[in-house]
Amino acid sequence: MSGDAEKNQRGLVQVYTGNGKGKTTAALGLALRAAGHGKKTCVIQFMKGEIYYGELGAAKMLAPYLEIVQMGRPDFVNKNNPDPKDVHLARQALDLAKEVLAGKKYDILVLDEINVALDFGLIETADVMALIDSKPAKTELVLTGRYAKKEIIERADLVTEMTEVKHPYNAGVEARVGIER
């Protein structure tokens, strides 16, 4: 039984993908629950700038158990012609992720919206696969964002797809402060 318990504490590779709500939110919830157990989470947000200040405020409340680093600009990234600044920031985010894993100071590392950064071509799938391979055994690694690559889904231990069944904002109304951001 102790062998089972130990196995259970092995860190997994989780993916939250799909077109529905709740991917980043579930990652934040994971961090909150982990904080309740005294575990530390680092969230690196790809393609997100300072507009998500609710998440930053929340991180302060959970310090030192939650750190959120936003590696993006407030502007939307142009998928067909991404700005070199966006490519640079996404690569920096990936480098930071490597450092965080190597440093082993966090129990959980969330790479928020990394799947979208991959889909937009800001970073390469091979580099993310190498990052996953570098994960210390006990660290939980969570990759969020729609359009998750097939290779990453195959490599992950646990994959959840959030599907939008019904949404009042299909017309494009912005996210509400305090709820979605």
Place this chain on the structure above:
Amino acid sequence: MSGDAEKNQRGLVQVYTGNGKGKTTAALGLALRAAGHGKKTCVIQFMKGEIYYGELGAAKMLAPYLEIVQMGRPDFVNKNNPDPKDVHLARQALDLAKEVLAGKKYDILVLDEINVALDFGLIETADVMALIDSKPAKTELVLTGRYAKKEIIERADLVTEMTEVKHPYNAGVEARVGIER
């Protein structure tokens, strides 16, 4: 535009359902983000006893912005023959939900696993529909749990289905402390 902004701050009825992970977790993440904006969340957990202490510890860290009330026993509920104690606790949870909505002290009310309590027949769909009708305009109401009733999905503004694409615990290994609970 201010009319739009105001409309955006109207509280919605959200449902997180499906067989995948992340339903309760997304609700906790919603609470964390809201806390970052100074908004208060009350989570009433149906059919959950004191084993979910990670969530309770986390709530303490976010006090007074998050309160979690567990209205269940640590034992599993027998779907085919529920104990009268479980029925009683689920009805108490529903009464508490009514009070919380009427009191208007919380910006968000999460009824965690209420869909399962309905599916198990511990409470009645008509009572939950009446509860939804009693929601103050500005309160966000979130109902989680697999097997969401058709009537509730129809009544909700926003429904997300979490689908399990890949899961290492299909064999029935228990949830890991600090991650799933």
